[in-house]
Amino acid sequence: xxxxxxxxxxxxxxxxxxxxxxxxxxxxxxxxxxxxxxxxxxxxxxxxxxxxxxxxxxxxxxxxxxxxxxxxxxxxxxxxxxxxxxxxxxxxxxxxxxxxxxxxxxxxxxxxxxxxxxxxxxxxxxxxxxxxxxxxxxxxxxxxxxxxxxxxxxxxxxxxxxxxxxxxxxxxxxxxxxxxxxxxxxxxxxxxxxxxxxxxxxxxxxxxxxxxxxxxxxxxxxxxxxx
Amino acid sequence: xxxxxxxxxxxxxxxxxxxxxxxxxxxxxxxxxxxxxxxxxxxxxxxxxxxxxxxxxxxxxxxxxxxxxxxxxxxxxxxxxxxxxxxxxxxxxxxxxxxx
Numbered sequence: 001x002x003x004x005x006x007x008x009x010x011x012x013x014x015x016x017x018x019x020x021x022x023x024x025x026x027x028x029x030x031x032x033x034x035x036x037x038x039x040x041x042x043x044x045x046x047x048x049x050x051x052x053x054x055x056x057x058x059x060x061x062x063x064x065x066x067x068x069x070x071x072x073x074x075x076x077x078x079x080x081x082x083x084x085x086x087x088x089x090x091x092x093x094x095x096x097x098x099x100x101x102x103x104x105x106x107x108x109x110x111x112x113x114x115x116x117x118x119x120x121x122x123x124x125x126x127x128x129x130x131x132x133x134x135x136x137x138x139x140x141x142x143x144x145x146x147x148x149x150x151x152x153x154x155x156x157x158x159x160x161x162x163x164x165x166x167x168x169x170x171x172x173x174x175x176x177x178x179x180x181x182x183x184x185x186x187x188x189x190x191x192x193x194x195x196x197x198x199x200x201x202x203x204x205x206x207x208x209x210x211x212x213x214x215x216x217x218x219x220x221x222x223x224x225x226x227x
Numbered sequence: 228x229x230x231x232x233x234x235x236x237x238x239x240x241x242x243x244x245x246x247x248x249x250x251x252x253x254x255x256x257x258x259x260x261x262x263x264x265x266x267x268x269x270x271x272x273x274x275x276x277x278x279x280x281x282x283x284x285x286x287x288x289x290x291x292x293x294x295x296x297x298x299x300x301x302x303x304x305x306x307x308x309x310x311x312x313x314x315x316x317x318x319x320x321x322x323x324x325x326x327x
Contacts, residue, residue, distance in 0.1 A: 017308040035228045035236065042240035051278060052239050058282075062235050068278070070242035072271050080247050081254020099247040157318040160290060163282040164297040164314030166275050171301035171310075173272040182269055183276045190277040194284035203284075204277035211273035216265040 004106070004127030007113070011105040012131050015046070016139035022050050023143020025161060028153055029057035036144035040137045044100060047169055048073045049140075054162040055201060064201035079107050083125070086110065090122045098122065101129030103136070181218055186211030289325050293318035 019040070026036045031053070043049055052069030056062065080099050087095050106128035113120040152158075170183070190207030194200055249257060257263060283294055297314035304310065 021308055021311055031232060032228060035232060039236045042236060043243045045243045048243055052235060056235050062231055065235055066238040066242055068274060069239050070246060071274055073243050073246050074267050074271055076246045077250040077254050078258045080250025081258055099251050100244060157315060160293060160318045161311050161315050163279060163294060164311045165307055166278045167297045168301040168307040168310035170275045171305055173275060179272055182273055186273040186276045187280045190280035191284050194281050200281040204281050207277040208270060208273035212265055212269045215269040
């Protein structure tokens, strides 16, 4: 466990920078530092938190913000499912904790180490997960304390910090050329719907569904080509 | 905090843990389900692209230019924080330039 606790530190440092930036933005939108700490401890999902806070800040629409944030976290279905072997001999109570403290970084590190050394398992996952969630709570809280103390950044393009974060998230989700068409459709449809006067939350959902539909059609067409 | 902020935190926490719990209970079956697969594979990426589009809609040219800078940085570095910092610098610089 101690091994996991320490091995993840370099990766946790990257998450800390991201957490700090999120904390600053959340505080500027009006969350107190302890609210940010509470959210980070209870939610523990970086991109979900940043999307939910931005949607909440710009539209004040709670359900839309929650749905957008949760949908971004769907990858954890696969991530947690892939841990079933690692968590097999762990008591249920510890398993329920382990799935909460697992993040992208320590999941990837655990799987990579385990591929080389079968002794790496639940203890490593939990140790590294404890580091991840601690670093996440501390860095977001520190960001919120700073963000609450500095003047309003809205006039300096604060909103654009979120846009830039979303652009970087999209880059990280790039899975090759097959995403170009669905992403282009999503972008164009969302833009057109917002321009036409639809609320951004609904426009994003409808635009994304259009993109997903195109991706599904494209995939079945390709499968037919192969057959 | 306002009650809306409390509600956001509590609902988001339930939703995030719910996804993890679903992964623990039936993750393999859900991930392999042919009806759900397109959503799981494509929805997150499309949503993020939709968020970018919504935040750029109706914005002046300087914001779009800064978005292109951010896209270039994102492609090169694949790093969220670096993209945010350089993107913010680009839009502040752009706003200063367009004043003069």
